[in-house]
Amino acid sequence: MENKFFKTALSSSSVSANPEQPKMPFEKPEDFKEMKILGKEDEEKLKIFFRKAAEDPEIRKNFNAIPLNDYMAKKICGAEHKRELFAAHANENSFDGFVYIRPLHYPSHDPILSLFVDSESQGKGIGNNLVRFVIEKSKEAGAKKLRLAVEKDNAAAQNLYKKNGFKIAGEVEGRNSFIYELELETRE
Secondary structure, eight states: OOOHHHHHHTTOSBTTTOTTSOOOOOSOGGGGTTEEEOOGGGHHHHHHHHHHHHTOHHHHHHOOSSOOSHHHHHHHHTSOOSSOEEEEEEOSSSEEEEEEEEOOSOTTSOOEEEEEEOGGGTTSSHHHHHHHHHHHHHHHHTOSEEEEEEETTOHHHHHHHHHTTOEEEEEOTTSSEEEEEEEOOOOO
C-alpha cells in the first residue's frame, strides 16, 4: 500500500514554502506558514531547541517519546523517515514547538502523537497549530484514528486535545496517564 502521507510530507521541507504543494484546509492557513517538516538543514536549530527543552522540568516530566539530545536531533534531521513524521513550529530564529507522529506506514496501527511547546511560547496557539497540522497530515495518509497519552495532572495538554476533538479512551497501565483518541474522517 502506498503511503500518501510521506509522499506529501517529504516532498517539501515546509508546508507553505512550496507553491506546488496544496494549501491546507484550515480555518486560518496563515497559522501554518511556520510549520516545518524537519530536514537536514534544521539539525543545528533542533539541537539548540532540544537542549533548551531538556532543561525544562515540565517538558522532561510530560514528554518522553524520544530523548531530547543532540544525537536524536541529528538522527531526526539526517534521515528520510518512512514511518514517522517530525515537524516543528518555527519562529524567526529557532523552533518553539515540536511534534512527532508514528507509525503511518502500517495501516493496522493507529498513529501515536507526541508533542511539546517551549515553556516561553505556551499559550500562543502553537500547540493547537501542531495538533491541527498532524490531524490533517494523518487524514491525508488515510489514518482512521490518532492516539496519545497525557499525564493526568497535565490539564493544559488535556484541554488542548479535548478542544481538537480527542476523547479519553482509557488509562495507561502502570502510569498516571490517560489515553486519548480522535476518530478521523479520511480523505481519498
